[in-house]
Amino acid sequence: MPPSYRRPPRFAVGCALAALAVTLASPSQADPAPSFADLLAQLDQAPATLEADALSDAAQAQLRQAGVRPNPTVGLTSENGFGTRDFSGYGNAETTLSITQDLELWGRRSARIDVARAEAGTAGLRRNLAVVDAAGRLALAYATAEAAQRRFDLAEEFLALTLADARAALVLVQEGREPLLRGIQGESEAAAARASLDEAQAERDAAFARLTAIAMLPTPVTEIEASLLDRTPAMAIVPVLAAPTVRVAEAERTSAERRIAVERIRARPDVSASVGVRRFEAQNATALTIGLSLPLPLFDRNRGNIEAAQAQFRAADARLSGALQDAQADRAAARARLGASASRVSASEAGIASAEEAYRLSRIGFEAGRISQLELRLTRTTLINARNAAVDARLARVRAEIDLARQDGRAPFQGAE
Structure with missing residues (x-):
């Protein structure tokens, strides 16, 4: 048999122990997240x-502008001047200075103000x-980072337990109570546990980086102290009509x-009034001018824009109906998921x-020689899986609370203890 199969597993297990000691003894400088x-x-x-504040x-600002009246138009015209015969020169000219105002x-x-006010209300609801x-x-990034941190801790614990079991197996091998194969299996399990730890560390670092970016923190997060996974959500009862998505849809329908x-008002004539002063050079006299002007609605009666506005209203009304249905379904689903979680x-x-x-x-049974290494490995894996399942359950509870909070129009865990 080749020498590589006859060597005792103490060397490999010792290397794994050394790697774990380095990992635990020299942690990076922690910078806890707020x-x-x-x-x-x-x-x-x-x-x-x-962005929502700016919009x-x-x-x-558009609402304020909608209340401003249009500016008057100042006009200066000169007639009957610089022509021929009696109208040569400027002696018989007529000059008119007028001001025209849209009524x-x-x-x-x-x-116009009503539409701008409705759109301003919609923008506030969107904000x-x-x-x-x-x-x-933010809540999802925070909870995900905390869950990744807990999974990394569990991976460290799993490696420590695997190494401890490997040492126990090595002792039994040296005492002749277990074959050399058990020690080699312990080596393999320790290597797999170490790989799982490296993967959990990568996932934790990625989750910390995402939380740092979303929270716009000046320094990278390396630890979470204040738990969000352990908080119990508040089961508030909010009417479906108060859901933010429904309120936004209602405001959009009102605007439409x-x-x-x-x-419809634009289809009516746009009346303008004018008043002015006319100067008659020949008579050396002045007189007032008063006038009204309006377009004749012969060709353009704004029917296309009216029909388009009516179609947009029907679309907004359909969106409101869909928002109500979605809000009812989403709220029921979120409450069910929250209860299940x-x-x-x-x-x-x-x-x-x-x-x-x-x-x-x-x-205890393994050290006494009454339980096999396979059974010990199974119970160890079951323990770590149970703790990982607890982390997943808490993360699922946070996700359900985020969904329900969105339907209630509040921040997650707002009002919770």
């Missing part, structure tokens, strides 16, 4: 919030929805309805307790 509540307080500086300010009849100004969405993204009135968290806690006891007993 708590989720502190990050929420800084959410007004998020790009999505700043809301633009809508408010905005038929409620043009009020209709609130953008803040809620930004809070949801008011645009119909604007287009709460039960899953409770079940995972019970599963961890059973898995810990099973591993403890199997370890």
Whole structure:
């Protein structure tokens, strides 16, 4: 048999122990992330919030502009001058200085203001929805980073348990109570556990980097101290009509309805009044001029724009119906997922307790020679899987709370203890 198969596994297990010692003894300098509540307080500086604020300010500015009356038009005309015979030169000229003002009849100004006010209200509701969405993204990034950190800790624990079991197997091999194959299997398991630890570390670092970017933190996050996974969501009861998506759809429908009135008013003549002073050079006299002007609606009666506004209203009405249906379905689904995740968290806690006891007993039995290494490996894997399942259950609870919070128009865990 080749010498490589006859060597004791102590060397490989010792190398794995040394690698673990280096990992645990020289951790990187921790820079804990602020708590989720502190990050929420800084959410007004998020790009999505700043964009929504700017769009809301633009809508408010358009509302102010809608209330401004059109500027008058000043005109200066000269007639009957520099012609022939009696009209040669400027002696018989007539000069008129006039001011023309659009009267905005038929409620043009009020209709324009109503549309701008509705659009400003819609922009404000969109701003609130953008803040809620930004809070949801922040909560998900925070919880994902915390879950990745816990999975890394579990991978470290799994490696430590694997090495401890490998050492116990090595002792039994040296005592002649187990074949050399058991020691080699322990080596393989330790190497696989080390690879899993490296993978968990990469996932943790990636999650920390994403949280750092979303929260716009000045320094990279390397640790999370304030837990979000352990927080219990608040089961608030909010009417479906209060959902932000429904309110935005309602506001869009109102804006579309008011645009119909604007287009109908535009079909009516746009009346302008003018007043001026006319100078008669020949008589050395002046007189007032008064006039009204309006277009004749012979060709353009704005029918196309009216029909387009009516079609847009029907589309907005359909979007509102769809938003109501989606809000009802999404709220019911989110509440069901939240309830199921709460039960899953409770079940995972019970599963961890059973898995810990099973591993403890199997370890005692293995050291006494009454349980095989395969059974010990199975209980060890079951223990780590149970703890990972608990992390997954808590992360699922956070996701369900994010979905429900969006339907309620609030930040996740707002009002929760």
